[in-house]
Amino acid sequence: MxxxxxxxxxxxxxxxxxxxxxxxxxxxxxxxxxxxxxxxxxxxxxxxxxxxxxxNAVWTGSGADCHASMGEGACWALIAEKHRFILFGTYPYEEQWRPALAIGLFVVAAGLSTWRRLWSRALIASWFALLMVLALLLHGGVLGMSVVRTELWGGLPLTILLSVVGIGLSLPLAILLALGRRSSMPLIRAVSVGYIELVRGVPLISILFMASVMFPLFLPEGLTIDKLLRAQVGIILFSAAYLAEVVRGGLQAIPAGQYEAADALGLGYWRKMRLVILPQALKFVIPPLVNSFIATFKDTSLVIIIGLYDLLGAARTATNDPVWRAFTTEGYIFVAAIFFVFCSFMSRYSRRLERGTGERRSP
Amino acid sequence: MVGGRPALGALAWFGGRGARAILYQGLVIAAIVALGYYLVSNTLENLASRNIATGFTFLDREAGFPIAEHAIDYTPESSYGRAYLVGILNTLQVSVIGIVLATILGTVIGIARLSSNWLIAWLASSYIEVMRNIPLILQLFFWYGLILALPGPREALEIIGGNVYLSNRGFAFALPAFDAVHRWALIFVAVGLMGTLALRFFSRWRQARTGRTFPLFWPSVALVLGPATILFVAAGAPLAWERPALSGFNIVGGGRLSPEFFALVFGLTTYTAAYIAEVVRAGILAVPKGQSEAAHALGLRRSHALRLVILPQALRLIVPPATNQYLNLTKNSSLAVGIGYQELVSVGNTTINQTGQAIEGIAMIMAVYLTISLTISAGMNLYNRHIALKGR
Structure with missing residues (x-):
């Protein structure tokens, strides 16, 4: 030693x-x-x-207490007083356990879906089932729950519903558009390219305006669909164009050999796509899909412009109250914090996936 | 079919790929036409039953609503068409200013993220994280709310010795009073710029012929600023400041930025800068280290290496996504409708509410944005072709 x-x-x-x-x-x-x-x-x-x-913040009390320390401290009493309105909007007060449960279910389902082992077709199917459950939970009319009209829906559940349904239903449309854009048939290609570029060239607000003022003109007389559904359709049509480009990226990343192999097996076009190409292409684009979801999640707050009360809209309405009018900033900070938590979780997850798939690519 | 199948009449024709393609395309077009017909006929019926006029004749009618900020003459007596024009100009103005500022801020933050200084890199990445994870419209509301929470004009915050006033009516700041000499000085600067271009051309020509370079930087500075400065000083440096001052209940004089304009440009800039920062960072990281080492080995100075070797390669990767961000900024300027800055969408919205002509109103908004988008992407494609790798 x-x-x-x-x-x-x-x-x-x-x-x-x-x-x-x-x-x-x-x-x-x-x-x-x-x-x-x-x-x-x-x-x-x-x-x-x-x-x-x-x-210097005021944590409890009324607007008057806040006015005393205005300019020096935040008025968190606003949140203490109004958090239920901001979170659930005009949803009937006694029934607010329903949207709360809906948020809980969504968070649990989203958490479980981050687990790679559960990725399967069954997971996709259960998401569709979950969406039905969430919509039923909010709408009521079954299991002794009273019916709550969609005009009363608001706050965080509305934000979640608009974005999840928006992405969920725009994905099939996006896949069709992406396939159309890579099709060998010139007319179908032209229609797809035209749609994608048209929608990507205009702001979401103009699509939402279209949904709110033009859709009613398109429908036969006497038939009206409610504002929420129209906004939802607008969001679906809008995000389909962006998702189509994401899916196209995935399709382009699949080596030509895969297409040729599927052809050699004698598979027709749809079976080739469904069984060979799309499963690989979609897995490839999961990280950018998560990013698109974040974008849609943030974009849904634009429905405030056409008079729906999502999380942001509810916060603005809450501070319309003359007593609280001076404290909109606190309301915005509360909402921003909620958005930040949701979005940064998702973006961290997407970055982790990106690193993960990068390592696993070569078998 | 190239294979040459035995002809079996109509059935074989249908089984052929070309025929099926024609059939599918025919079906898709028929479906689109049918849908279009259905929507148009419903719309016409609805318009007739609601007594809404169609066509663009409303553009000549008197608009009747004021627009606070207009680059060209506008009064409520002006026509809807002129109101739209004012809206378009406002959109363009906000977009151009936002793009310039966001590029500068985004580049600084993108480089800061790559800093060897841990604290600076951390600050930059936190900034990006916060900006990207909060909806833009919320950020705009936030900044607008902060400006409105400033004291009124009578108690306006005075900074820089009374040259800038901050109040809930916006920012008022001192401007140099106009003098004829200024115009001539600007003309001299423009001539100097053209001279610089000529100098650059000459320098290239000389380098190509003799291999010797010609110093460009200092002569260019002298050419651009020299004559203008000499003129300015010779004329007795006429520089009077027009200062803002409180008059009655408002601040008058000098330049002024409205709360809406400021909140919009500030919000768009800080938000888009976060995205541009990521683009810049990715572009710089993508240039392999060997490139700067090779430039160094060739004996290039650091500034030359950066300008001739690193930047051209980084730009090739930065420009396309950056252009995308510029387009996003332009489209996002439509969120101004939320805080009451009257740009295209806001003007269009008011028009639709007043005339009921939703289809024309929205079609005009969309047409303008599409024109802007397509113009920028066309320019972008040209530029891309210009800088693309000239490979075999």
């Missing part, structure tokens, strides 16, 4: 937090200046934020 060469001590400042700071924060003189400047700004920002959000 004794004649073993002694291990040289690492030079001072080669490891430990100080060394880390030196390497990552103070490695050059300009990085040192940047670090100090950034730390100073962060400290200033944190101090102001903590003072406003926690130290």
């Amino acid at each position: 004794a004649d073993r060469p002694t291990q040289a001590e690492p030079p001072p400042l080669a490891r430990g937090p100080l060394a880390w700071a030196r390497r990552h924060l103070f490695n050059t003189w300009y990085n040192a200046i940047l670090t100090l400047g950034a730390l100073y700004l962060i400290a200033l920002g944190l101090k102001a934020a903590i003072n406003w959000m926690i130290v």
Whole structure:
């Protein structure tokens, strides 16, 4: 033991937090200046934020209590008072366990779906079943639940419903459009390209306006569909064009050999697509599909423009109350936090998937 | 069929792939035409029964609603057509300013994300994370709400020694008073810019012929700024500032940005910058390290290596997705309707509410956005072809 060469001590400042700071924060003189400047700004920002959000904030009470400390502290009393309205909109107060349960079911189902082992056709089928259950839960009329008209739906369940149904129903349409765009038949290709480029060229708001003011003109006299359904159709038609491009990306990534192999097996077009190409292509585009879902989830807040009360709309209505009018910022922060939590979970998941599929690609 | 199947009459013809393709396409077109016919006939019936006029004659009628910010003359007595024009100009104005600012901010943040300084990289990625995970319309409401929460004009916040006023009526700031000399100075700058182009051309020609480069940077600066500066100083540097001042219940004089305009441009810029930052980062990361090492080995200076080797390759990857973001910004400017800035969609919406001519109104909105989108993507394709790898 004794004649073993002694291990040289690492030079001072080669490891430990100080060394880390030196390497990552103070490695050059300009990085040192940047670090100090950034730390100073962060400290200033944190101090102001903590003072406003926690130290001087009003946590309970009425609007009058908040007005006393206006400008110095946040008015979280607004959230304490109005959180149920913001979360569930004008849904009848005693029945709000139903949307709450719907949100719970959605979160559990979404959580389970992140588990790769459960990915199968059955999972897709159960999502459709779940959507039916959610819609029934909100609408009522079965199992002794009273009927709640869709005009009263609002808040987070509406945001979730619009986006999940939006993505769920636009995917089949998107697959058809993507196949059409790669079809060898010129007319079908032209129709698909025309639709995709037309919809991608205009803002969602114009589609929603179309859904709210033009759809009623399209329908035969006497037939009306409610506003929520029209907005939903608008969202489906809009996201189908974007999803079609995502699916097309997947189709293009499939090597030509797969197509040829399916042809060699004598499969017809639809069987070739259904059994060979699409299962591979769709698996390939799951990360961008999650990103599209995030985009749709955020986009649904535009329905506020045509007078539906999703999460954001409900928050705005809640602060329309004269007592609370001065505290819209707090309402927005609450809603932003909810969106942030949902979206950042999904985007982290999609990034993990992207890394995951990258590693697993070569068998 | 190339294979040459024995002819079996009509059945074989139908079994052929070409014939089936024609049949399918015929069916799709027939379905679309039938759907179109159904919708159009319903619409005409509905329009007739609701007494809504059709056609674009309403464009000549008096609009009757005010537009707060107009780049061209506009009063409520102006026509709907002019109102639309004002809306289009407002959309373009917001988009162009937003695109320029978002590009600058996005590039800075994208480079910051790659910084060797951990804290700066962390700040940049947190910024991106927050901006991308909150709906834009919510962000616009938030900024607009913050501006409206500022004190009124009488208690306006004064910063930079009374040159900038912040209040819930927007931002008022000092502007240099116009002087004829300024116009001439601007003309000199324009001439200088053209001179720079000529110089660049000459430098290329000389390098191609003799291999020697001609310094461009400082001569260009002198050419662009020199004559204008000399003129300005010779004329006695006429620079008077027109300062905003409180008059009655409002602040008048100087330049002014309305709360709506400011919130919209600020929101669009900060939101889109997060996406552009990711595009810039991906573009820079995609250039292999060997490229900068090779440039170094050739003896190129750092600035030359960046300009001649790294940037051209990074740009090839940055430009297409960045253009997509520019288009998104332009389309997102339609969210202005939520905070009351009167751009195209907002004007269109008011028009539809007043005239009931929803189809024409929406068709005009869509046509304008489509034109903008198609123009930008056409320009984009040209540029792409220009910078694409000239391979075999």
